[in-house]
Amino acid sequence: MEAPLKYIFDSIQYLKPEVAVSIFLAILVTVDLVLGKKNKQVLPYIALAGLVITGYFVTQQFGTSAFASVQHNIGNFGLIAVDSFGNYFKLIIILSSIFIVLFSISSIEIKQVFDRHGEYYSLIFGMMLGMMLMVSSADLILIYLSIELVSLSSYVLAGFTKQSLRNSEASLKYIIYGGTASGIMLFGISILYGIMGTTNLYAINTILQNGAFQPLALIISCILIFTGFGFKISAAPFHFWTPDVYEGAPIAITAYLSIASKAAGFALLIRFIKVTFIQTIGEDGYWQLLGVIDWKSFLIMISILTMTLGNFSALWQDNLKRMLAYSSIAHAGYMLLGLAVFSDQGVMAILIYFLIYLFMNLGAFFVVMLIANKIGSEEIDEYDGIAYKTPLLAVSLAVFLISLTGLPPTAGFIAKLYLFIALVDAKMIAVAIIALLNTVVSLYYYIRVLKHMFLTKPKVEGERITIGIADTVVLLAMLIPIFLFGLYFTPIVNFAKNSIALLGF
Amino acid sequence: MTLYDIIFYLFALVTISSAYLVVTVRNIVYSAFSLLFTLFGIAGLYALLGADFVAIVQLIVYVGGILILMIFGVMLTNKITNVQIKTGVFQILPATIGVGIFGGFLLAVLLNTNWLNLNVKDSPATTFQLGQLLMNEWVLPFELLGIVLLIALLGAASIARK
Amino acid sequence: MLEQYLPVFIVLGIAIVFGVATVLSSIIFGPQRPTTEKLSTYESGMKPVGTTKERVSIKYYLIAMLFIIFDLEVIFVYPWAVQFKKLFHEFGISVFISMFIFLVIFEIGYLYVYKKGGFKWD
Numbered sequence: 188m189e190a191p192l193k194y195i196f197d198s199i200q201y202l203k204p205e206v207a208v209s210i211f212l213a214i215l216v217t218v219d220l221v222l223g224k225k226n227k228q229v230l231p232y233i234a235l236a237g238l239v240i241t242g243y244f245v246t247q248q249f250g251t252s253a254f255a256s257v258q259h260n261i262g263n264f265g266l267i268a269v270d271s272f273g274n275y276f277k278l279i280i281i282l283s284s285i286f287i288v289l290f291s292i293s294s295i296e297i298k299q300v301f302d303r304h305g306e307y308y309s310l311i312f313g314m315m316l317g318m319m320l321m322v323s324s325a326d327l328i329l330i331y332l333s334i335e336l337v338s339l340s341s342y343v344l345a346g347f348t349k350q351s352l353r354n355s356e357a358s359l360k361y362i363i364y365g366g367t368a369s370g371i372m373l374f375g376i377s378i379l380y381g382i383m384g385t386t387n388l389y390a391i392n393t394i395l396q397n398g399a400f401q402p403l404a405l406i407i408s409c410i411l412i413f414t415g416f417g418f419k420i421s422a423a424p425f426h427f428w429t430p431d432v433y434e435g436a437p438i439a440i441t442a443y444l445s446i447a448s449k450a451a452g453f454a455l456l457i458r459f460i461k462v463t464f465i466q467t468i469g470e471d472g473y474w475q476l477l478g479v480i481d482w483k484s485f486l487i488m489i490s491i492l493t494m495t496l497g498n499f500s501a502l503w504q505d506n507l508k509r510m511l512a513y514s515s516i517a518h519a520g521y522m523l524l525g526l527a528v529f530s531d532q533g534v535m536a537i538l539i540y541f542l543i544y545l546f547m548n549l550g551a552f553f554v555v556m557l558i559a560n561k562i563g564s565e566e567i568d569e570y571d572g573i574a575y576k577t578p579l580l581a582v583s584l585a586v587f588l589i590s591l592t593g594l595p596p597t598a599g600f601i602a603k604l605y606l607f608i609a610l611v612d613a614k615m616i617a618v619a620i621i622a623l624l625n626t627v628v629s630l631y632y633y634i635r636v637l638k639h640m641f642l643t644k645p646k647v648e649g650e651r652i653t654i655g656i657a658d659t660v661v662l663l664a665m666l667i668p669i670f671l672f673g674l675y676f677t678p679i680v681n682f683a684k685n686s687i688a689l690l691g692f
Numbered sequence: 693m694t695l696y697d698i699i700f701y702l703f704a705l706v707t708i709s710s711a712y713l714v715v716t717v718r719n720i721v722y723s724a725f726s727l728l729f730t731l732f733g734i735a736g737l738y739a740l741l742g743a744d745f746v747a748i749v750q751l752i753v754y755v756g757g758i759l760i761l762m763i764f765g766v767m768l769t770n771k772i773t774n775v776q777i778k779t780g781v782f783q784i785l786p787a788t789i790g791v792g793i794f795g796g797f798l799l800a801v802l803l804n805t806n807w808l809n810l811n812v813k814d815s816p817a818t819t820f821q822l823g824q825l826l827m828n829e830w831v832l833p834f835e836l837l838g839i840v841l842l843i844a845l846l847g848a849a850s851i852a853r854k
Numbered sequence: 855m856l857e858q859y860l861p862v863f864i865v866l867g868i869a870i871v872f873g874v875a876t877v878l879s880s881i882i883f884g885p886q887r888p889t890t891e892k893l894s895t896y897e898s899g900m901k902p903v904g905t906t907k908e909r910v911s912i913k914y915y916l917i918a919m920l921f922i923i924f925d926l927e928v929i930f931v932y933p934w935a936v937q938f939k940k941l942f943h944e945f946g947i948s949v950f951i952s953m954f955i956f957l958v959i960f961e962i963g964y965l966y967v968y969k970k971g972g973f974k975w976d
Contacts, residue, residue, distance in 0.1 A: 216842075216846070255832075305966075306847075306849065309843075320836070329836075332833055332837065343846075343847035347850070382805060382807065404804075407797055739862075757922040768911065768914065817858075819932070824941065827949050835955055841960055841963070842962060845923050852919070853972070
């Protein structure tokens with residue numbers, strides 16, 4: 188086997204999940220072409236099968252740490268770093284994709300466009316491939332390409348149903364803001380390449396370790412690159428797209444954007460900062476960053492801004508989807524604090540947070556979707572007295588919202604607890620207090636929904652809302668972990684602890 | 693001043709002046725057409741930098757494709773030529789300040805940085821090197837690019853159909 | 855490097871000068887005696903109605919969008935195609951295979967758009 192394919196075949200053992208996703212993407216498109224109009228309902232099950240197989244390959248990969256697609260001319264660094272950290276995030280992405288496919292099966296919005304189901308699931312797979320590459324790529328060109336892959340799919344998915352004006356509005360706003368953000372990021376990458384002469388993060392780190400850096404150009408390029416990452420995780424100055432897009436997109440896609448896309452963005456940000464700027468890791472797990480950029484103050488500033496803006500804007504929202512959008516901005520702020528600690532403990536807190544956030548946020552969106560399927564609205568006023576119509580859904584939503592607030596005995600408490608422990612251990616008490624105050628503010632708008640559901644009498648007596656067995660099973664699959672991890676959290680803590688290692692560090 | 697410099701400044705002048713027209717002209721059709729010269733000028737700059745392949749791509753894709761798409765976009769929108777784009781003092785002031793600060797930073801970076809220099813004046817044609825790289829170390833991003841284009845095609849088909 | 859491009863720039867310069875000069879000279883030297891008939895859009899045809907800025911159909915846009923995607927595809931085949939012999943000599947059959955994979959991935963999309971009627975005009 189001669190050169191070109193050697194680069195693929197040498198590393199295919201590390202790229203099995205990505206290859207599986209690509210093959211299933213092709214299968215989905217072809218099956219959709221071959222099948223007639225009537226057999227579209229097999230598509231989600233093919234998608235589920237693909238996700239399970241991909242998940243299997245990812246779990247097989249745990250423990251390996253190696254470069255895939257190695258570039259021999261720049262010190263044997265590769266384009267893709269396969270390590271436990273990336274695999275953890277890949278697992279989160281696959282888990283959330285499974286839930287999203289299940290959501291889509293029962294979503295009325297998606298059912299209405301059944302003749303385009305082939306495109307829908309293919310786009311989800313394309314987005315997933317992009318995100319899986321985002322969490323593991325160690326080269327700026329691949330980072331840009333994978334971000335573009337994610338963005339392209341999510342622009343289309345955000346406006347997929349084309350039923351209402353706000354749907355198209357979501358897609359259009361997303362594409363304009365997203366295009367600008369990735370353009371700015373590309374500019375930053377070009378400046379970084381101009382001073383470093385390489386696009387590989389590990390190679391850049393080697394150059395920086397040798398002390399040859401030019402602060403001004405480096406700072407500007409990193410801020411510009413952060414714009415692209417910040418857009419994906421909806422951090423404060425780049426969050427403005429979130430409410431509109433989340434409100435307008437189909438709920439299943441909103442949930443997907445709020446978990447998977449954000450997880451990929453976070454993984455990428457952590458990898459970028461750690462790999463590029465690390466000097467040493469101390470005995471106690473604290474990172475010594477190269478003193479060229481004050482990432483710590485920068486991130487603390489961004490995260491405080493993000494959570495405060497998110498929480499205070501959420502107070503005035505009357506649309507539940509929009510409120511959850513602001514709440515997801517606030518959660519991004521909390522998680523950024525975990526990175527700002529710059530220790531293995533902080534990263535572990537982020538990993539725990541994300542696994543729990545997956546269940547609680549997806550659960551909240553799922554309940555909102557089921558109720559919207561029946562009453563056709565997400566306005567909080569429409570939720571008046573909904574507990575009398577559907578006790579199960581109302582109670583589950585209550586649990587998810589309490590968990591999002593971070594109150595015991597739910598898993599959300601554990602997530603926040605580990606984050607605050609990491610902050611206090613790093614002697615960032617003032618920041619911890621600000622985060623705590625933010626949590627108190629968030630209590631108000633979460634509880635407000637509960638008040639509408641349980642204490643307000645409905646304006647019109649409606650019929651009882653019933654849900655099918657399949658939906659109940661999916662709901663329980665998200666509800667049970669909330670309590671389980673709230674009380675018995677050792678397994679996920681251990682799992683996260685074993686997954687903090689990045690390749691080489 | 694060598695011939696190289698003269699040609700460079702010529703293209704730079706074309707690029708900047710037409711880019712200025714793009715954002716200031718009130719008739720949107722005119723600004724779409726001045727974009728043509730901006731993109732063309734950039735293609736010339738690429739050629740001067742020794743990136744001949746990128747220059748051709750710029751001409752084929754941007755001037756030949758995307759600009760046409762934009763002009764279609766302008767033409768199929770009802771009464772878009774009558775739209776008066778608002779540029780009052782209210783918008784100009786913050787925009788000037790923002791652009792000024794950003795431009796200042798970029799200028800500082802530009803002047804104070806020790807850029808890595810390639811001697812472009814006698815580098816060979818890049819097309820072969822590019823083909824070699826795409827077939828060699830970068831074959832993985834190359835195949836990924838196929839998937840990105842596939843997704844773009846699916847997305848376009850999805851948006852296009854009713 | 856620049857020497858390779860010098861003819862291009864010379865042609866470019868001549869083209870610009872020629873274009874501008876012909877238009878300008880006809881304005882400067884040509885006799886101008888305008889009448890209403892001469893200034894109308896069709897001197898001896900139907901009366902023009904409406905503006906010249908007609909709306910075009912959205913279908914043009916879709917075709918243009920697909921065109922750009924295919925354009926990009928061709929761009930990446932180009933550096934491979936012009937040097938295929940050299941590359942083949944250097945790397946062997948796998949040069950062909952890696953481009954084949956790239957094209958197959960894309961052709962799936964092409965077939966999809968074709969089957970779903972993306973190229974139909976009506």
